[in-house]
Amino acid sequence: MNMLPNDKILPGHQTPNRPLLRVVIVGHVDHGKSTLIGRLLHETGSLPEGKLQTINAVSDRRGVAFEWSFLLDALQTERDQGITLDTSQIRLRTASCDVVLIDAPGHAEFVRNMVTGAAQADAALLVIDAAEGVREQTRRHVHLLHILGISQLAVVVNKMDRVGYAQSRFVEIKAAVAGELSELGFSAVTIVPAAARHGDGVAQRTPALAWHSGPTVLEMLESFTPAKPLAELPLRIPVQAVYRFDDRRIVAGRIESGRLAVGDEIVVLPRGATARVRSIEQWPALAGSPLAAASRAGQSIGLTLDDQIFVERGDMIASPQQSATAARLLRARVFWLHEQALCVGSNVGVRVGTAECSGKVTLIENAIDPGELAPSKAQAIARNHIGEIEIALTHPIAADVHVQNPRTGRLVLDFAGRISGGGPILARDGDPAGARGRAQEGTPLAAQAGRLNALLDALPAPERLARFCREVAGRLVFTTSFGLEDQAILHMLHEQDIDIDVVTLDTGRLFPETYQLWSETEERYGRRIRAIYPEHGKLESLVAAHGINGFYASRAARTACCHVRKVEPLNRALAGAAAWIVGLRADQSGHRGATALTAVDARGLLKFSPLFDWTREAVQSYVAAHRIPLNPLHGSGFASIGCAPCTRAIAPGEPERAGRWWWEQDGKKECGLHNAGGGKAVAEPAQP
Amino acid sequence: MSRLDDLEAQSIFILREAFARLRRIGLLWSLGKDSNVMIWIARKAFFGRVPFPVLHVDTGKKFPEMYAFRERYAVEWNLDLKVEPCPPVEAVDPTLPPAARSAARKTEGLKLALAKYGFDGLIAGIRRDEEPTRAKERVFSLRGIEGRWDVRDQAPEFWDHFNAAPPSGAHMRIHPILHWTEIDIWRYTRREGLPIIPLYLARNGKRYRSLGDTDITFPHASDAASIDDIIAELEATTIPERAGRAMDHEAEDAFERLRVTGYL
Numbered sequence: 001m002n003m004l005p006n007d008k009i010l011p012g013h014q015t016p017n018r019p020l021l022r023v024v025i026v027g028h029v030d031h032g033k034s035t036l037i038g039r040l041l042h043e044t045g046s047l048p049e050g051k052l053q054t055i056n057a058v059s060d061r062r063g064v065a066f067e068w069s070f071l072l073d074a075l076q077t078e079r080d081q082g083i084t085l086d087t088s089q090i091r092l093r094t095a096s097c098d099v100v101l102i103d104a105p106g107h108a109e110f111v112r113n114m115v116t117g118a119a120q121a122d123a124a125l126l127v128i129d130a131a132e133g134v135r136e137q138t139r140r141h142v143h144l145l146h147i148l149g150i151s152q153l154a155v156v157v158n159k160m161d162r163v164g165y166a167q168s169r170f171v172e173i174k175a176a177v178a179g180e181l182s183e184l185g186f187s188a189v190t191i192v193p194a195a196a197r198h199g200d201g202v203a204q205r206t207p208a209l210a211w212h213s214g215p216t217v218l219e220m221l222e223s224f225t226p227a228k229p230l231a232e233l234p235l236r237i238p239v240q241a242v243y244r245f246d247d248r249r250i251v252a253g254r255i256e257s258g259r260l261a262v263g264d265e266i267v268v269l270p271r272g273a274t275a276r277v278r279s280i281e282q283w284p285a286l287a288g289s290p291l292a293a294a295s296r297a298g299q300s301i302g303l304t305l306d307d308q309i310f311v312e313r314g315d316m317i318a319s320p321q322q323s324a325t326a327a328r329l330l331r332a333r334v335f336w337l338h339e340q341a342l343c344v345g346s347n348v349g350v351r352v353g354t355a356e357c358s359g360k361v362t363l364i365e366n367a368i369d370p371g372e373l374a375p376s377k378a379q380a381i382a383r384n385h386i387g388e389i390e391i392a393l394t395h396p397i398a399a400d401v402h403v404q405n406p407r408t409g410r411l412v413l414d415f416a417g418r419i420s421g422g423g424p425i426l427a428r429d430g431d432p433a434g435a436r437g438r439a440q441e442g443t444p445l446a447a448q449a450g451r452l453n454a455l456l457d458a459l460p461a462p463e464r465l466a467r468f469c470r471e472v473a474g475r476l477v478f479t480t481s482f483g484l485e486d487q488a489i490l491h492m493l494h495e496q497d498i499d500i501d502v503v504t505l506d507t508g509r510l511f512p513e514t515y516q517l518w519s520e521t522e523e524r525y526g527r528r529i530r531a532i533y534p535e536h537g538k539l540e541s542l543v544a545a546h547g548i549n550g551f552y553a554s555r556a557a558r559t560a561c562c563h564v565r566k567v568e569p570l571n572r573a574l575a576g577a578a579a580w581i582v583g584l585r586a587d588q589s590g591h592r593g594a595t596a597l598t599a600v601d602a603r604g605l606l607k608f609s610p611l612f613d614w615t616r617e618a619v620q621s622y623v624a625a626h627r628i629p630l631n632p633l634h635g636s637g638f639a640s641i642g643c644a645p646c647t648r649a650i651a652p653g654e655p656e657r658a659g660r661w662w663w664e665q666d667g668k669k670e671c672g673l674h675n676a677g678g679g680k681a682v683a684e685p686a687q688p
Numbered sequence: 689m690s691r692l693d694d695l696e697a698q699s700i701f702i703l704r705e706a707f708a709r710l711r712r713i714g715l716l717w718s719l720g721k722d723s724n725v726m727i728w729i730a731r732k733a734f735f736g737r738v739p740f741p742v743l744h745v746d747t748g749k750k751f752p753e754m755y756a757f758r759e760r761y762a763v764e765w766n767l768d769l770k771v772e773p774c775p776p777v778e779a780v781d782p783t784l785p786p787a788a789r790s791a792a793r794k795t796e797g798l799k800l801a802l803a804k805y806g807f808d809g810l811i812a813g814i815r816r817d818e819e820p821t822r823a824k825e826r827v828f829s830l831r832g833i834e835g836r837w838d839v840r841d842q843a844p845e846f847w848d849h850f851n852a853a854p855p856s857g858a859h860m861r862i863h864p865i866l867h868w869t870e871i872d873i874w875r876y877t878r879r880e881g882l883p884i885i886p887l888y889l890a891r892n893g894k895r896y897r898s899l900g901d902t903d904i905t906f907p908h909a910s911d912a913a914s915i916d917d918i919i920a921e922l923e924a925t926t927i928p929e930r931a932g933r934a935m936d937h938e939a940e941d942a943f944e945r946l947r948v949t950g951y952l
Contacts, residue, residue, distance in 0.1 A: 020691055048928040058940060074820030075839055076941050086842055088823045089816050091869065112844040116826070119846030148846075240704040245737055252733075254701045283736040299693075300700035302735060313708055337844050351849055354708075412849040419844050419851050 019097040021226050024118040026145065027127035028135040029106035032158040034084065036127055036196040037101050038068025040218065043203035046092045047071075068197075072103045085110055087117030096222050106137050108371070111384045112337040115144060123152035123224035125217070130193070131162045133173055134180055136371035142184050143370030143386060146458070147335055147423050149406050153181070154190045154220045160209065161195040167211045178618070179625020185460045187618030190220055229298035230257035234322035235266070236400070236408045238353030239315040243302070250281050250302040251311050256353065256407040258319065260303070261294040268309060269316045269398035270326030275307040314355040316398035316408065326396040327428035330359075330411060333388050333458065334381065334423035338415050341380040342389070349414030352425070355397040356414075363390040366463070381421075388426070401425050401454045426455045449598040449606055457597055462492040464597070465581070465610045469498050472606060474578025476500040479570065479673075480529065482517045483641060484619045485583025485611050487628045492610075494525045500581070503573045506531045507565035508539075509643040513633050520629045532569040539564055549645060555664060558646075562671035565643070570673055571603065579606035582674070585619070586612050588640070589657045589669060616656065642671070692876050695868055699726070700733040701848065702827055702864040703811070707739065709852035710809035710860060714741045714770070714801075716952070719754045720899045721873050721884060722813035726865055727765060728882055730811075741805070742767040745797040747774045747790075749901040757885045772801040781949070785938035787904040788946055795950040799835055802859060809852070809860045812952050817869045818929055819936065821944050828852055829861045835950030861952075870897075870929050871922045878915045889913055898930050906932040 025033045038055075041047050051071065058070045058079060072088045073079055084105040092099040102121055104114040118124065124145050128138055145153060155177055163169040170193045181189050192214050194201035200208045203218040215223065235258030243250045260266075260277060267274045280295055281302040295301045305311070318324050330350070336342045342361060350359040364379050367387030381387040402409035402424030413421040452471060456464045469476055478493065478500055480486035490502065504518065522529055542564045543550075551558040574580055580603075586595040601607040611619065616639075623630060633641055637649030639656040650659040657669040706713055715730060715738065717723045730738045744758060762769040774797030780789050802810070816823040826842055828850035843851045854860050865873075877884060887896045887907075894907040895918075908931065912918045930936050936943050943951075 017690055045926075047926070049926045050928070061940070072820065072823070074824065074944070076944060077840065085840060086824045088820065090823065091817060113842065116842075116845050240701070241708045243734065245735060245739065248735075250735060252704055254697065281735060283732055298697055300697040300704070300733070410847060412847060417851075417853040417855075419846070419849060422847065422849075 019226050020100065021097050021123065021221070021224055022100045022102060022121045023221060023224060024102040024104050024121035024124045024145075024150075025127060026104050026114065026118060026124055026141040027106055028129070028132070028137040028141075029083070031106065031127045031129040031132065031135075031138075032196050033106060033127045034069030034072060034103060036125075036156060036158060036194070036202065036217065037090065037103055038071045039196045039199055039202045040101065040221075041071070041090065041092055043199060044092055044094055044218070046090075083107055086113045089117075092221075094218060094222055099221055104141070106141075108137060108140070108384060111140065111144070114141065115148070115335065115337065118145060118150065119148050121150055122227045123154075124150050125220070126153060126155045127158050128155060128173070128177060129159050129162070130157050130169060130173060131159060134177060139180070139184075140371040140384065142181065142186065144335060146185050146460075147333060147386060149402075149410070149424065151186075152224050153186050154192070154224075155181070156196075156201075156217055156220075157191060157193045158196050160193045160200065161198060165193075165195070165200070165208045170212075175621060175624050178621035182614065182618040182622045183460050183462055185458070187613070188615045190215065190223075192217060192220060229296065230405070230407060231259055231297040233257035233297075233405055235260055235264075235317065235319040236324065236353070236405060237301075237317040238355065238408070239268075239311060239313055239317060240354055241313050242311055248281065248304055249308070250304060251317070252300075252302045253317070253354070254300045255295055255297045257297050257405055259294060259296040260301070265320055266305075266317050267320040267323050268311050269318055269324055270396040271310070271315075272326070273307075273309040274320055275305040275309050278304045278306045314353075314397075316353055316355065318398070324398045324400050324405075324408060325428045327399045328393050328396050329362075329390060329429035330393065330397075330399060330425055331388065331390045331427040331455075332411055332423050332425045333386065334411075334413065334421045335386050336381040336383060336413075336421040338418070338420035339383050340415070341382045342387075342413075342415075342421065343380045346415075348391070348420070350391060350393060350397070351412040351414065352397050352399045352410070353408055355399075357393050357395040357397060359391040359393045361389050362392050364388070366467075386423075399425055399428055401427060403454050403457045424458055426458070427451060445600045445604070445606060449596075449600050452598045452606070452608075453596065461610045461614065462496060465489065465492050466496045466498060468579070468581075468598070468608050468610070469500060472579050475576060476579050476581060477574055477577045478502050478581040479573065480504050480583070481642065482514055482521065482631060483583060484616070484623060484630065484634065485585060485614075487521070487630060488619055488622050488626075489581065489583050489610060490521065490525065491623075491626055491628050494527075501530065501573075501577075502527070503530045503532055505566050505569050505573070506533055507643050508534065509565065509645055511631075511633060511641065511644045511647075513631055514641065517629060517631045524629055530573075532573045534565050534569055538568065551646065552663065558661060558664070559672060567672045574601075574603055574605060577605055579608055581608045581610070583611055584609040584674060585614055585616070587615055589655055592674070692872065692879060695865075695872055696729055696732070696876070698867060699729045699864040702850075702862065703730050703733040705848075705850055705852070706809055706811060706828075706860075706862040706864070707734070709850065710862075712740075712805065712807050713809035713811060713862070714743045714805065714807050715811040716798075716813070717742045717744050717758075717767075717769075718813070718899075718952075719744065719750065719758050719885065720813075721877060721888065722815065722865060722868075724761075724882055724884070725868075725873050725876055726811070726813040727767070728880060729864065731765065738765070738767055740768070741770050743801055743810075744769065744771045745774060745794050745801060746771050747793050747797070747901050749903060751885075751887055751899065751902055753885050753887050754899065757883070761883065770801070770805075772797055772804070775800070784945065785935075785942050787934035787938055788942045790901060790904055791935040792946055792949070792951060794952075795835065795946065798950060802835065807859055808854050809862055811862045811864060813865055814863055814952055815868050815870070815873075816866055819943060821947050822866075825861075825863055825866060826851075827863050827866055829863065830854055831859050831861055831950060833857045835859075837948050837950070839948065871919060874915055874919050874922065878919065884915070888918065890917075896932065898933055900933055900935075904934040906934070908932055 102117040104117040200206045236256045237253040240253045346361045365388045400409035551561040595612045648659045660669040774793040780792045890910045895910040912921045
């Protein structure tokens, strides 16, 4: 990160190939977005000459003190009423990059303008008033950022001057914010304190915030990265037009993803005809130009084909090997901005890429007011609300699902001649298990897992969990060892009243603290946790053969113990179940790095890890925010807690699972419950 | 791709959307650096030929160098040029400050041209970084009957999906270079080798940064004698681009009033 020099950065630092970053500033009304923007521009020397005097004059004329918001609130009504009506943009130059700051209105009335601004951003800064904390538009904006696909987020706890620059208040609000954000799918978000009006924490480290050792707001901005064109995904070109200005027939469009070279075979969707690229056209024709031979995502191009197949605006050109689906029914998660609510039976225009047709909403589920987080039973999505829809199309449209291609996997809705909503496409009727309804009998598990991932990936963890439990028919088993993640999941189940089988494996060798927590947890959530015990005959033979602590002797002896005390009991717990819910995270260890949201376990059931993409810090802030009971051993350096003889505390910086079977030297710290494929680890262990 | 390539690709996408989605469009050519860049990009978008009329709404008060440029490049660039006159200043809202009132003749000329040709879309070369009310524009921006901009009720616009269904009698303004900055324009002009009106270059220690009517446009002190010099000057300056355009500065709301009633 770059520290600002004391003198102003001259615009001369701008060079054509410095990174260009688009950052939207969001948050509740009056939490200080405009002031922060003004201060950032001022401190980086990005304001044109005379601008401060102009703002002064405009402020004087209205009888108010110097008001930074007049910098961007250029409209007379905005200035007279002191509110931001519409989104605006202004340039900022830092030492390392050029930034387009996008101002977004914080009023509920102008959410459509916030969406217009935010949809252009690579990253977002969420501004929260230190005295007020999270408010309605804070939540709504975070929800909208999530559905708009903006994954880079940082938080500024502003107006620290109003709380006496108290570190305790910052710590308190930080924990609360991190908890809420993790529920909405943003984990490990940087949160910094600032008092924008006085410049504290904005571009300079000032004495008032001396206790803060993290980045300044400016440094946070510089840590964001611009979105990159999707050159590595399969080819997608929504066709804008076919031009016949001369004897050529040029198909024009922008490459949304992938690459294209002369000679490539392509397929034209939704009809599915194929042809080869004869030429990539450009004007003026430049001999030897690289564009003429090959193009890639982000470029607006024209091409001719070797075969005169029918192509028109709205078609999508794709690679035949990894093609999109021609869909007649789409399922999508959408935000809705029109005054008239979106209802089952509503007729709306549907756009995907350049394709357009009419569609009829056939189903609405999970409608919420994201400002209140209140679920709604209504079969309608009101203005500024979010929900899931299924929509039947009058014509087939080529579409991807969002997890596979964020640019061609999203739709926009038109209503009464005006763009009124949009969101990620979750599923299409062409998909294996169909876009509607619950998972069907006889569907291969892998396809079901894929469909569930497409459906659930973009959702916050509690919603993922709830949806998973509704989508999957049959018995669902959640196994807990009372670790951080398990406790978080149990809390989510409880909060949403999800009644599934909750099981723990009592090996007989757990820590006293774990038994204590088990009991506390039952009390807190008012439910029994079903215990599964080893088979006594096998346990007796094991101890007879190896001794009571024989597992230290060899790896074979250790896995034999794990098998008798954990793996075999688990197999019994899962017998006949449709799915197994676990608290795995991908970043727990190298071995768990491939953890997916939904996978197929070799026992022949789905394995669901709703926290697979959370970091340890995100789980910690979640459990802290909800005051969830925890194993006190976490406080003494125990990260991952298993059986007492086989778990030790870890040193700072050690991997999370380093304390499990610590005497074994290879990296695979697993007992066999979660071995890849899950299954063959269940085989009988080597007998001594 | 370089930043200029990205800017150009986005502008081409917008121009092709305008041509595909609207019934009858025209491109507004003010003869200045921005609309020259825009015409060049339109030629790239449509493979050498601008497939719609190019309008010069002529106040009759432009600099002679501008008229010379128009006559030469309308032919060289093979443009379907329509020159449309503006009514006299007496036809314009007398409550506007003098320079704004003079500039507003162009708005009136525009309305006449709209009625004459029945356009439902006009392409204009405004940029967000020029002026704060332009920074609040959409790429496809609705102008109602009489060309009015209802800034309180702009439609949502995201993911490069545009509103392009103006009610009868209304039209869309399409802004293909809204996301460019002044220095982008000059860097692109240099890279593509585009011709410029010599008034942008310093003569006797002064040059024009923004060109308008002779009586309300003023040069600033500069020694920039080449495009390279202009780029170097812009890299160092903190003076705003439209400082020499009188109608922007007569009153706090002058430019907004112009724009709300249909000015660019």
